Amino acid sequence: MVNLKLEDYPQDSTRRVSFPLAPHLTHRSMFLMRKGKILYLDHQATTPVDERVLQRMIPYFGAKFGNPHSADHAVGWKSSRAVADSAAQIAALIGADADEIIFASGATEANNLALLGLAGRRADRRRNRVLVSAIEHKSVLAAADALKDRGYRVEAVPVDTEGRVSVRALEDALDDSVLSVSIMVVNNEIGTIQDVRSLSMLARSAGAVFHADAAQAPLAMEIGALAEDADLVSLSGHKMLGPPGIGVLYVRRALQERIEPLVYGGGQQNGLRSGTVPLPLCVGMGAAAELLRGDQVREARAAMRKRRDRFVEKLRNLPWGITVNGAAAERRHPGNANVCFHGFSAHDILNALQPALAASTGSACTSGIPAPSHVLKAIGLSSDDAEASIRFSLGFTSRDEDIDAAIDLIAEALGRFTQTTVVRSA
Numbered sequence: 059m060v061n062l063k064l065e066d067y068p069q070d071s072t073r074r075v076s077f078p079l080a081p082h083l084t085h086r087s088m089f090l091m092r093k094g095k096i097l098y099l100d101h102q103a104t105t106p107v108d109e110r111v112l113q114r115m116i117p118y119f120g121a122k123f124g125n126p127h128s129a130d131h132a133v134g135w136k137s138s139r140a141v142a143d144s145a146a147q148i149a150a151l152i153g154a155d156a157d158e159i160i161f162a163s164g165a166t167e168a169n170n171l172a173l174l175g176l177a178g179r180r181a182d183r184r185r186n187r188v189l190v191s192a193i194e195h196k197s198v199l200a201a202a203d204a205l206k207d208r209g210y211r212v213e214a215v216p217v218d219t220e221g222r223v224s225v226r227a228l229e230d231a232l233d234d235s236v237l238s239v240s241i242m243v244v245n246n247e248i249g250t251i252q253d254v255r256s257l258s259m260l261a262r263s264a265g266a267v268f269h270a271d272a273a274q275a276p277l278a279m280e281i282g283a284l285a286e287d288a289d290l291v292s293l294s295g296h297k298m299l300g301p302p303g304i305g306v307l308y309v310r311r312a313l314q315e316r317i318e319p320l321v322y323g324g325g326q327q328n329g330l331r332s333g334t335v336p337l338p339l340c341v342g343m344g345a346a347a348e349l350l351r352g353d354q355v356r357e358a359r360a361a362m363r364k365r366r367d368r369f370v371e372k373l374r375n376l377p378w379g380i381t382v383n384g385a386a387a388e389r390r391h392p393g394n395a396n397v398c399f400h401g402f403s404a405h406d407i408l409n410a411l412q413p414a415l416a417a418s419t420g421s422a423c424t425s426g427i428p429a430p431s432h433v434l435k436a437i438g439l440s441s442d443d444a445e446a447s448i449r450f451s452l453g454f455t456s457r458d459e460d461i462d463a464a465i466d467l468i469a470e471a472l473g474r475f476t477q478t479t480v481v482r483s484a
């Protein structure tokens with residue numbers, strides 16, 4: 059094993075390294091890679107599990123096992139207590155009560171339960187329209203789409219160039235034929251934060267149920283009163299320093315009888331979602347919710363925002379034209395920077411940055427589908443600009459040195475592309 063030092067590399071770090079498996083790598087990314095350092099700027103795809111959360115979960119994979127639904131013995135009672143405590147922690151994060159929290163496999167399932175569940179047990183036949191914002195996550199859009207076969211009309215409410223839902227368009231669309239309105243709290247691609255309170259007041263005044271997909275919200279903002287504003291709220295464990303494979307749907311108590319389950323079985327969780335709940339994951343998501351209610355979170359958010367702003371400023375100082383897509387800094391996720399590198403291909407840039415830097419073209423859940431982002435299109439970007447855009451998302455663990463190193467790598471990659479273009483066009 060060779061011991062590498064940065065000085066071992068020639069100053070011209072744009073020269074390619076001969077490495078059969080990764081011919082695109084530069085000396086600098088090779089150096090970072092061999093140091094085992096990956097610059098992770100994709101926290102909106104998934105957050106690393108916080109060490110404190112992990113420590114709380116570990117005993118539940120071992121000695122503290124037990125089916126929380128086993129009602130006949132103390133092992134089951136203890137597990138049931140742990141699940142109830144976790145539900146209470148998650149409820150407290152959004153200002154709800156523990157019995158209003160339904161555990162599911164993630165926010166995808168929670169969103170499906172919200173839309174399909176409500177539509178499945180519609181009391182008023184006249185309410186046959188479902189409204190969703192144009193920039194919802196695919197799990198909301200696809201669930202809404204599935205309702206078309208069940209006799210519903212689905213309408214997308216447009217957004218402005220910042221990604222903010224048009225209040226006027228929502229007002230115009232609302233009447234007593236609308237069953238539900240789904241609007242995400244924080245967008246997963248451009249980080250736009252919606253004025254959920256005003257939008258939900260409008261929806262409710264027309265008698266519609268208001269559903270908020272808050273999967274991206276816990277890191278981004280204070281959501282302690284969300285359950286007051288929304289009737290249904292989706293959350294995801296792996297977007298909030300907790301484990302993957304778990305999420306919840308908050309269902310306002312008065313609404314629970316109006317939800318048709320997606321999963322039938324032993325009738326667990328009030329019959330709303332049968333199946334044994336995953337004890338260690340529930341405990342982890344509860345612990346994460348508790349962390350995110352702590353005083354330190356405000357500071358962590360402020361530090362993340364400062365780093366994000368510094369990152370954007372440094373990008374602007376590079377000799378290539380960039381635009382930040384979406385809302386002004388104060389109306390967006392403090393860790394989100396969705397950047398258009400005009401004239402470049404986002405896929406090529408991301409490829410050139412592998413494996414040293416992790417960022418993405420948008421929603422990880424849809425990557426692999428070669429279509430420009432529906433979110434970027436909805437805010438008015440051309441297909442070219444949408445395909446030149448990269449989402450960088452910082453987290454609480456991002457450091458200043460990560461930002462500096464990321465800027466160096468990006469500059470190096472863009473420089474190489476520019477050189478290639480110049481050489482080709484010469």
Ligand SMILES: Cc1ncc(COP(=O)(O)O)c(C=O)c1O
Nearest residue numbers: 164165166195246273274294305
């Ligand atoms: C806004 C939003 N909603 C829902 C989801 C789906 O969450 P999960 O991975 O927990 O199913 C995501 C994941 O990217 C998301 O960003």
